[in-house]
Amino acid sequence: MRASPWLPVLLILALGAYLLPNWQPKFELVPRQPQVSATLPNTLPKDTQALFEKVRPATVRVESLDPRTREAGIGTGFFISETGQVLTAYHVVSLGTLFQVSTLSGQSYRARVTAFDARADVALLEVQGRGPFPFLPLASRAPRVGETVLAVGNSGGDFLQPRRGRLLRLDAAAARADFPQGTLEMNAPLAPGDSGGPIIDGLGNAIGVVSYISVDSSGITRRSYAVPVVDGDNLITALRTGEKRDTPVVGIELDSFHSGLTDPAGGVIARVVGGSPAARAGLQGGEYDAGGNLLKLGDTITTVDGRRTRDANEVILALRGGEVGDTVTVGYLRGNQPRETRITLVARATLPSPRE
Secondary structure, three states: OEOOOOHHHHHHHHHHHHHOOOOOOOOOOOOOOOOOOOOOOOOOOHHHHHHHHHHHHHEEEEEEEEOOOOEEEEEEEEEOOOOOEEEEOHHHHOOOOEEEEEEOOOOEEEEEEEEEEOOOOEEEEEEOOOOOOOOOOEOOOOOOOOOEEEEEEOHHHOOOEEEEEEEEEEEEOOOOOOOOOOEEEEOOOOOOOOOOOEEEOOOOOEEEEEEEEEEOOOOOEEEEEEEEOOOOOHHHHHHHOOOEEOOEEOOEEEOOOOOOOOOOOOEEEEEEOOOOHHHHOOOOOOEEOOOOOEEEOOOEEEEEOOEEOOOHHHHHHHHHOOOOOOEEEEEEEEOOEEEEEEEEOEEHHHOOOOOO
16 A cells, blocks of 8 residues: 555644644545546557456545544555445555545545455455446456466556556465465566555456565565455455454564574564453563663463464464464463463454554
C-alpha cells in the first residue's frame, strides 16, 4: 500500500486541531473523479491488451483512512459479484475505518469491510452503491506453473494499469512468518499500491489476490506473491458468509536481534503486552534502561505444543497454527532454567498492537 493523497489534508486538519484545541474535526471521504490514463506502462501483446481491456472495468482503487490515527493508504481490489462485493488484501484495509472504492467509470463509492481472514491476508468489502457492477469470475481450477498472468493495480501513481508476468511457483513459503504462506510466486513487476489487486489467467479468471512483493537492495521488484483463490473453496466460502478470522496471538513482541542466537536457540521475548494471555501466564520480556538499552534478555521460547521453535519466525508459525480460543503449551527458558506454561490464543484486535 503506498502513501495516500489524503495526507496533506490530514496535516491541515492536525494543524487546525492544534490551534483550536476544542475543535473536533469531522473526517469523511470525498468522492472525486479518478485520473484515468489511456497509456500503458509497457508494451503488451495484442491478446494480453485485449484481456486487460476486458477485465479492467471490474478492478478498483481502494482507499483507506483511520481518522483517529490519521493513517491513510491506497491499494487495489476487484469486484467478485454484480452486487458490489470487492475482494482485496486484508493489510490494505486493516488499519482503516473509512473506505472508498473508485471505478474505471469514474464513480466513487463508500464501502465497509464485511469479512476477512487476517492470516490469509484477504478481505471482502461491500460497496454502498446500486449495481449491477462488472465483476471477475474466480478460477474453478488451480493455476499451472509457467502460464502467463496479468495483474491490474495502482502503484506508482497509476490508475488501474497492467503488470504482466509469469507464474513461477505454487504453494510458495514466505520468508517471514507474518506473511501468508502457500502463495503464488510470480515475476510480475508489482509494487506498493498493487496490493489487493487481481492476478488473472489467460481466460480472464481471477486466480489470486496480490499480497506482498520481494525487492532487492536497489528497490527493484524481483518476485511478487498472491494468495490463491478458487471459486467455492473454504477461503472464499467463509468470506461470502461473512466470517471474520483474526490472527491468533498471545501478546508478546519478539526480539529480532537476538532471535535464534541463544543457547539453546529460541524466540527471545522483547516485550509482553500488559493484561495479555502471555502476561497472565507469567512470561517476561527484556529489561531496558531509560535509554532503551537492553540490560537483560527476556524469556526464550523453545517449544510450542512440543514443537521445537529455534527462532522468532518458528515461534510465530507455531502460534499461527492454532485458532483463536485454543490453549497451547509453551516451553521456555528463564536464564538457564526450563519452564512451561499454558496460554490461550486471542484475536490480535483484542490487544494493543502485539507482534504475536
